[in-house]
Amino acid sequence: EVQLLESGGGLVRPGGSLRVSCAASGFKFSTYAMSWIRQAPGKGLEWVSVISGRNIFYAEPVKGRFTISRDNSKDTLYLQMNSLRGEDTAVYYCAREDWVGLDYWGQGTLVTVSS
């Protein structure tokens, strides 16, 4: 059974940093593109980043501040978030991409940026 489990969310002050993780199981992690998507409270879905092999892409609002990475030996996806702003407050989801859709999602982890 495919499972994705995010962790690492919490409260952080503006300008601070946080790393969220996504532990994967039930599939050959190294062969799939993996994405981060976020959802601010009461808002819609916002695509954040994807890592596929050595290819990495970011949404414009997070470019230069967020870094996606993966450890295929640990079946884990990461999102390092620096210079956090209030508008980064959201539930962060990881998801597996099979090129035609995000077919499995984690339950999400809440990141709150506030002083």
Place this chain on the structure above:
Amino acid sequence: DIQLTQSPSFLSASVGDRVTITCRASQGISSYLAWYQQKPGKAPKLLISAASTLQGGVPSRFSGSGSGTEFTLTISSLQPEDFATYYCQQLNSYPRTFGPGTKVHSK
């Protein structure tokens, strides 16, 4: 970047109704469009990929069509468990983008 619009933003419907949601892309995306259903407090669920491919376990009352710039999601006979928010997403290019969502609520 490719922009997606959805219409309507809100849809009032009753059980048994036929429901249609439209997603339009700012430029052609072939059939690289997915539809998701999200219920409050839950992660989104993939319903349809490649514009018209129903995912395993998704009821056959859901269907998708379209290509290029205009796509539709149809629920042939709305069921109580279908009241939710629906999002389209393009996977033609990066950055991947989502539509703003359509909330289907009870009339």
